[in-house]
Amino acid sequence: MRRLNLKQILQSLLDKAIDDMIKNDGLEGSVPEYTIEVPNNSDHGDFASNIAMKSAKIFRTKPMDIANRIVETLKHPMIKKSEAVMPGFINFFIDSGFYHDIVKQAATDDAFFKSDYGQKRKVMVEFVSANPTGPLHVGHGRNAAYGDSLSKILAAAGFDVTTEYYVNDAGNQMNNLGKSIYIRYMELSGKDVTFPEDGYHGEYIIDIAKELKEEYGDKIAEMPEAEGTDICFKKGLKDITDNIANTLKNFKVDMETYFSEQSLYDNGDVPASLEYLKEKGFVFENEGALWFKSTEFGDDKDRVVKRSNGDYTYFASDIAYHKNKFDRGFMTTIDVWGADHHGYVKRLSSAIDAIGYEDREFAVSLIQMVNLVNAGERVSMSTRAGSFIELDWLINEVGHDAARYFYSMRDYEAQFDFDISLAKKRESDNPVFYIQYGHARVQSVLKKAQDDSVPFELCTGLEKLNSKEELEIIKKVYDYINVLEQAARNRQPHRIGYYLQELASMFHSYYFNNKMLNEQDKELTSARLTLAVAVGNAIRNGLSLLGVSAPDRM
RNA sequence: GCGCUCAUAGCUCAGCUGGAUAGAGCAACGGACUUCUAAUCCGUAGGUCGUAGGUUCGAAUCCUCCUGAGCGCGCCA
Structure with a gap:
């Protein structure tokens, strides 16, 4: 169109x-x-x-x-x-004819709610990427909600978007995971072992060990420790990543690919990209370690990529990973990180500058902290000692629609309090239901018109839409595309929610003050129903960007 | 000490590359259901945009200082 x-x-x-x-x-x-x-x-x-x-x-x-x-x-x-x-x-x-045409388009074709602003530019949004050492917690929820909504917004705004989860399945923490499960398994087998202080203490580790116990009996205890730990590690990694993927699914997040960090070691990409940077003169050796010269790009200090003990750092594989992204043809990569990683941005952007894809864009959205609040009281959220609150719990508690909406309600650059008690309310002061009800009203009145055989024909009689109130609503519908492009340009999904709230409010008011169905006036009924459908379409499209459903009845 | 983010109504927060009278929700107060869903609507009240300067036709928005809050500064991830 x-x-x-x-x-x-x-x-x-x-x-x-x-x-x-x-x-x-x-x-x-x-x-x-x-x-x-x-x-x-x-x-x-x-x-x-x-x-x-x-x-x-x-x-x-x-x-x-x-x-x-x-x-x-x-x-x-x-x-x-x-x-x-x-x-x-x-x-x-x-001329009001322009606006009547807008109503018609919005009521008949969802393409009205899409834009070609992005010009099919290939963009990767990499988000969540939580370490596969345990279930997602409520902090990851904000990252997931933001990344998924942003991806959908960019896609609707005409970008060619791919979503990806970078799985940190290599390095020390994985050894630690394997060991934690192994020790729990040994405990179950009645061995005298002590659980390490820095191990993963969560219940889920014990659950995994129990499953291994059922499957293997005591066989793992009889193996050499390295072999046993490896079985524990593989089982743990699979269970945990499956669990994470399942949580994301429940959270209505469309994660297209899971990219393994380990694969970059298996195919030699990590040393290869360091070699590549070395040839360009950006990698040097000092005190037995390999360093990347990030100071040349404005970083505070140079950064280690390979430790003197021979281990590569996380930074090294991250360089290889981002090179890989660009090699796959992405013109932009947007990394969604927790704000506590902001100190990492400069070194990675430095490495990307050093790689030298001048026409590519590397962007990071730093998501600020989220606090859980219940009835005005702050819920403690330590990630230590396995006492964190799982995202699954929250989704189950408030429902996925409210969870998604609330997470996307605030600008990602500002900290925010997730109010569980408000999110749970099924009443007026919960904005997500207010918006959904706007959509349900449209469907409901359409159904009523059909059930009562009120005569109407969509997209006719539109010249009857000439009150100030009606024109204001049409302008708001017309503004959708503008808001979408703003949200895409600034990478701010929260703009969508605010827009929908305003649109829903205008529609509720209009609906209350005007009779939509009029058996004596087919033209007026047609015009008003067309306007209602246009609004309903805007709401449905907008909510879908936020990962929130638009029910036909409530 | 250095760096990143934030500070707007009683509370929670919007306010696009600087634009016309700074907005919404909640809470408070007063109203509207024999009606297409009242999960809704209408009205009242609420502000020195943290402080002090600067830039210009014009600043909540950009720059500097200060105050206060969160986070980060490893051969960890």
């Missing part, structure tokens, strides 16, 4: 007007950066531009004079009126 892009039309008209004026006056300069936006106040028209104020320097004259000159030259069938107002804004008033 071709969406009539009035903003673009206005922009080309304004560009031409200023360009002509510059040439006409024999001045130097070109069209400045300016904006065309929908004003907050509808008295200021349907669109407004600050172009005259931005051009004041070029013309060396008052913005109002420029604005007046532009207004005189502007003519277009869609523009009912344009006016210059202090201190130099130009306000455009648009």
Whole structure:
């Protein structure tokens, strides 16, 4: 579908007007950066531009004079009126036929809610990537909700998006995992062992050991320790990653691929990428270790990639991993990390600069901490000693819709308190149900019209939509694409939720004050139902970006 | 000490590349159900945008200082 892009039309008209004026006056300069936006106040028209104020320097004259000159030259069938107002804004008033066309498009085709803003650019969103040493906890929930929503937003905004989970299945922590399970197994087999202080203390470790005990009996205890530990490790890794994948599924997260860190060692990518950087002169040896020269790219200090004991650091495999991402053709990779990893950003971006894919973009979204709050009381959230709160528990407690919505409610750069008691409420003060109810209302009134055989035909009689209230709602629907692109550009899914809340609010108010079904007036009924369907479609599409369902009845 | 993030209504928070009168929800108070779902709606009240400067036609938004909160500064991941 071709969406009539009035903003673009206005922009080309304004560009031409200023360009002509510059040439006409024999001045130097070109069209400045300016904006065309929908004003907050509808008295200021349907669109407004600050172009005259931005051009004041070029013309060396008052913005109002420029604005007046532009207004005189502007003519277009869609523009009912344009006016210059202090201190130099130009306000455009648009023919209502434009808005009636918007309603029709929004009511009939979901393509209306998609954009080509991203121009099919290949983007990877890598998120969650929690160490496979235990179940996901509520902190990971925010990362998962953000990453998944962002991916869906980018896809709807025209990017070619892939989602990936980087599984840290190599290194010390994996040895530790294997050992933890092994010791628990030995305990179950009645051996006299002590569980290490730095082992993984969670219940789930014991559960895994129990399963091994059932499957193997005492056989593992009779094997050499290394062999037994390896069996424990493999079983543990599989169980835990399966568990994580299952949690994400329950959380309505679409994770397309799971990428193994170990695979980068198995195929030699880790030493190969270090060699690659060494040839470029960015890797050197000191005190028996290999270092990456991140200071050349503005980092505080150089970073170890291979320790003097021969072990590669996590950083080393991460370099190989990001090189791999770009080698797979991704133009942008967005890493979603916890804010506590911010100190790591500089060294990785340095390494990526050193690799030298100048046309590629590396971005990190640092997700701030989340606190659980219940009835005003803060729930403790230590990740130590296995006392963390599992994401599965939260999903089960408040439901996946409320969980997803609440996690995406706040800007990711700000800390936020997840209010369990509010999320659990099935009543008015819970925003997620307020929005969902907006959608359910649309479906409900449609059903009512059909059940009662009220005559109507969607997409007809739209010229009846001419009240201020109706036009405001249509403008809000039209604004969807703008909000979507903002959310994509700024990587801020929370904008969607706020938008939906406002749209739902406008619709609830309209619904309450206007009779949707009118047996005597087929045209009016048709027009209002079409508007309702357009709103319902906007809500459904918006909620889907947040991973929240849009039920037909509640 | 250095670095990252945050500070907006009583509470929780929005406020796109700087734009016109700073918004919403909750809480408070007052109203609306013989009605297409009242899971809704209408109204009232609530602000020195942490402090002090700077940049300009114009600042909650950008820059600097200060105050306060969270997080991070390993041959850990």
